[in-house]
Amino acid sequence: MTLASHPGLWLIAAAALLPLLRGRPRTVVALVAPLAVLALAWRLEEGVHWRAGFLDMEVAPFAVDALSRLFAVIFSLMAFAGALFALNQARRLELSAAFLYAGAAIGVTLAGDLVTVFVYWEVMAVGSTLVLWSAATPAAYHASMRYLMVHLFGGMLLFAGVAAQVAETGTTAFNPMALDGPAQVLILAAFLVNAGAWPLSAWLPDAYPEASWSGMVFLSAFTTKTAVYVLLRGFPGTELLIYAGVIMVFYGIIYALLENDMRRILAYSIVNQVGFMVTGIGIGTEIALNGAAAHAFTHILYKALLLMSAGSVLFATGKRKCTDLGGLFRSMPLTAACGIVGALAISSFPLTSGFVSKSMITQAAGDEHLFTVWMLLAAASAGVFLHAGIKFPWFVFFQKDSGLRPPDPPWNMRAAMLLLAALCIGLGIFYAPLYRLLPHAVDYEPYTGFHVVAQLQLLLFSGLAFFAMLGWLRRTLTITLDVDWLYRVLFPGIVAILGGALGRAIAAAEARAARACGRIGAQARRLHGPEGPLSRTWPAGAMGLGVMGMLLALLLSYYLF
Amino acid sequence: MSDHWLTRPRTIRRLWQAFIAILALTVVAELAIEAHPHFAAESLFGFNALYGFLACAALILVAKGIGLVLKRPDTYYDDDAR
Numbered sequence: 001m002t003l004a005s006h007p008g009l010w011l012i013a014a015a016a017l018l019p020l021l022r023g024r025p026r027t028v029v030a031l032v033a034p035l036a037v038l039a040l041a042w043r044l045e046e047g048v049h050w051r052a053g054f055l056d057m058e059v060a061p062f063a064v065d066a067l068s069r070l071f072a073v074i075f076s077l078m079a080f081a082g083a084l085f086a087l088n089q090a091r092r093l094e095l096s097a098a099f100l101y102a103g104a105a106i107g108v109t110l111a112g113d114l115v116t117v118f119v120y121w122e123v124m125a126v127g128s129t130l131v132l133w134s135a136a137t138p139a140a141y142h143a144s145m146r147y148l149m150v151h152l153f154g155g156m157l158l159f160a161g162v163a164a165q166v167a168e169t170g171t172t173a174f175n176p177m178a179l180d181g182p183a184q185v186l187i188l189a190a191f192l193v194n195a196g197a198w199p200l201s202a203w204l205p206d207a208y209p210e211a212s213w214s215g216m217v218f219l220s221a222f223t224t225k226t227a228v229y230v231l232l233r234g235f236p237g238t239e240l241l242i243y244a245g246v247i248m249v250f251y252g253i254i255y256a257l258l259e260n261d262m263r264r265i266l267a268y269s270i271v272n273q274v275g276f277m278v279t280g281i282g283i284g285t286e287i288a289l290n291g292a293a294a295h296a297f298t299h300i301l302y303k304a305l306l307l308m309s310a311g312s313v314l315f316a317t318g319k320r321k322c323t324d325l326g327g328l329f330r331s332m333p334l335t336a337a338c339g340i341v342g343a344l345a346i347s348s349f350p351l352t353s354g355f356v357s358k359s360m361i362t363q364a365a366g367d368e369h370l371f372t373v374w375m376l377l378a379a380a381s382a383g384v385f386l387h388a389g390i391k392f393p394w395f396v397f398f399q400k401d402s403g404l405r406p407p408d409p410p411w412n413m414r415a416a417m418l419l420l421a422a423l424c425i426g427l428g429i430f431y432a433p434l435y436r437l438l439p440h441a442v443d444y445e446p447y448t449g450f451h452v453v454a455q456l457q458l459l460l461f462s463g464l465a466f467f468a469m470l471g472w473l474r475r476t477l478t479i480t481l482d483v484d485w486l487y488r489v490l491f492p493g494i495v496a497i498l499g500g501a502l503g504r505a506i507a508a509a510e511a512r513a514a515r516a517c518g519r520i521g522a523q524a525r526r527l528h529g530p531e532g533p534l535s536r537t538w539p540a541g542a543m544g545l546g547v548m549g550m551l552l553a554l555l556l557s558y559y560l561f
Numbered sequence: 562m563s564d565h566w567l568t569r570p571r572t573i574r575r576l577w578q579a580f581i582a583i584l585a586l587t588v589v590a591e592l593a594i595e596a597h598p599h600f601a602a603e604s605l606f607g608f609n610a611l612y613g614f615l616a617c618a619a620l621i622l623v624a625k626g627i628g629l630v631l632k633r634p635d636t637y638y639d640d641d642a643r
Contacts, residue, residue: 250620253620253624254620254623254624254627257620257621257624258624258627258628258631258632260635261635321635329567330565366599366600367599369599371600374599374600375602378609378612378613378616379612379616379619379620382612382613382616382617382620383616383617383620386617386620386621387620401568448597449590449593449594449595450594450595450596450597450598453587453590453591453594453609454603454609455609456587456590457587457588457591457607457609457610457613458609458610458612458613459613460580460583460584460587460610460613461584461609461610461611461613461614461617462613462614462616462617463580464580464584464614465613465614465617465618465621466617469617469618469621472621472622472625473621476632477634477635478628478632478633478634478635479632479633479634479635479637479638480627480628480631480632480633481631481632481633481637482631488638
């Protein structure tokens with residue numbers, strides 16, 4: 001294989017071509033390019049296909065194994081589904097930016113060395129920021145600037161980490177690492193920033209929901225899942241990740257439960273779902289890693305489906321808040337049905353894709369006798385149904401009648417939702433092709449009577465809790481403060497206070513200096529001015545008297561000492 | 562328009578009855594299947610049902626508690642470009 005069969009580069013080429021096209025040719029390129037890229041990704045052969053020298057280092061920008069192929073396939077598939085959904089997006093920059101972003105994400109998965117990872121990592125940050133800008137609202141612009149700051153910070157950590165790693169080991173190779181020193185810690189921190197790990201997770205629910213109705217579909221797929229990929233490759237079995245993952249899982253649930261904006265609910269639930277994957281990577285057994293990889297694959301599909309459903313509602317009504325929505329199932333039955341399929345899949349209902357992927361992670365926790373982790377993951381599985389599985393469809397499509405009667409969206413948006421809904425259910429039933437794509441051989445059967453009944457009990461009784469405690473979940477016009485409060489309010493506040501104090505101190509010092517100068521001037525004027533004692537004309541006799549006085553004093557001191 | 566059949570009180574009552582019947586069924590089904598638990602807790606009858614319910618109730622209460630401290634009007638960040 002040569003560089004010409006690198007799927008990511010072709011997608012980036014399509015991104016460059018799109019702005020030049022209008023009308024039908026544009027539609028053709030927008031749909032055919034990701035399909036061609038998907039075909040390339042599907043046929044990737046394992047091995048290192050391109051090596052090159054860069055400065056004094058050897059890099060391998062095109063290397064393939066089972067894990068990278070899995071992610072290249074799902075990223076290409078997502079680029080196609082997203083392009084289909086976004087065909088009628090009036091802002092044409094967005095799809096170009098999304099292809100650049102997706103192409104760079106594929107570039108990361110096919111990178112055989114850390115330098116190439118870094119390069120594509122930064123291109124992803126640029127591409128995703130451009131997707132945010134395409135929304136062209138002041139809120140999106142300000143959010144994108146905060147988003148960019150966080151990701152450039154992450155990129156800086158990665159650069160420092162990679163530089164230290166190369167200096168330490170003398171090789172750029174991207175292999176599993178142990179947390180031996182600052183180099184590995186920096187690299188892990190950079191990966192976790194992009195994964196949305198707490199405490200630097202607020203960028204995700206802050207920025208993504210400000211994208212356009214189609215933009216968030218793309219944003220949800222690539223950044224966090226690329227982070228999952230690099231964690232799978234670089235840090236499998238790192239115990240720290242179990243804790244990081246469990247915190248993400250519960251952070252996502254709690255904040256989503258408190259949230260009123262439907263797309264922010266789904267944004268928090270991205271953090272929650274990536275938490276499951278990060279936990280699996282931390283457990284690090286073959287089944288856990290398979291589970292994390294499979295869950296990334298299925299998650300991309302059902303999260304995109306949920307966001308397409310939410311995006312269709314936003315497209316049709318212009319509203320995002322649960323308090324403004326409700327009762328839409330009457331006039332948007334297809335959007336509601338697809339949203340429910342996505343909600344069932346994210347909740348890991350049997351016969352959906354989430355069931356066959358997430359259960360591998362819980363199974364791994366059980367196999368390793370990690371009782372606490374297992375209990376927490378089970379509680380979180382129930383919590384997923386609570387915060388995303390029921391809450392999203394209930395408040396958007398049912399609850400009260402908002403009086404809104406928008407129709408289902410245009411054909412391309414409906415087709416994209418139907419495609420993903422079919423995949424969510426299809427993979428839940430025919431899971432063997434997915435299991436064959438996984439990095440390790442799979443010896444796991446998701447559909448045992450015990451497992452199905454246990455999962456159904458867990459989920460349905462969490463549904464009972466939802467409806468029994470519905471009064472406690474009433475939506476209010478509120479947001480919940482997150483860690484981003486530190487850099488949006490506290491730090492600027494401290495800077496303002498310190499800046500004010502510094503300004504006052506400088507002004508006071510200036511005034512004191514001016515007064516001192518004034519006093520010196522006045523004194524000089526008093527002594528040396530026209531009437532000053534020192535500039536008067538003195539008679540010669542007075543000087544003679546003065547000199548005699550001085551001589552006398554000298555004589556006296558000579559005798560005395 | 563509350564005349565949609567899904568929103569009629571009678572339908573909602575039926576849905577609740579069906580829901581409770583399904584809930585009961587999932588618990589009873591435990592008798593008919595072969596268990597292969599990882600942990601002792603899993604072999605308790607109705608463990609997952611009880612645990613799912615209690616976990617969600619706890620999550621809602623914790624969220625409520627955190628909300629008391631951290632909730633703000635959604636115009637909180639609006640007044641300037643932060």
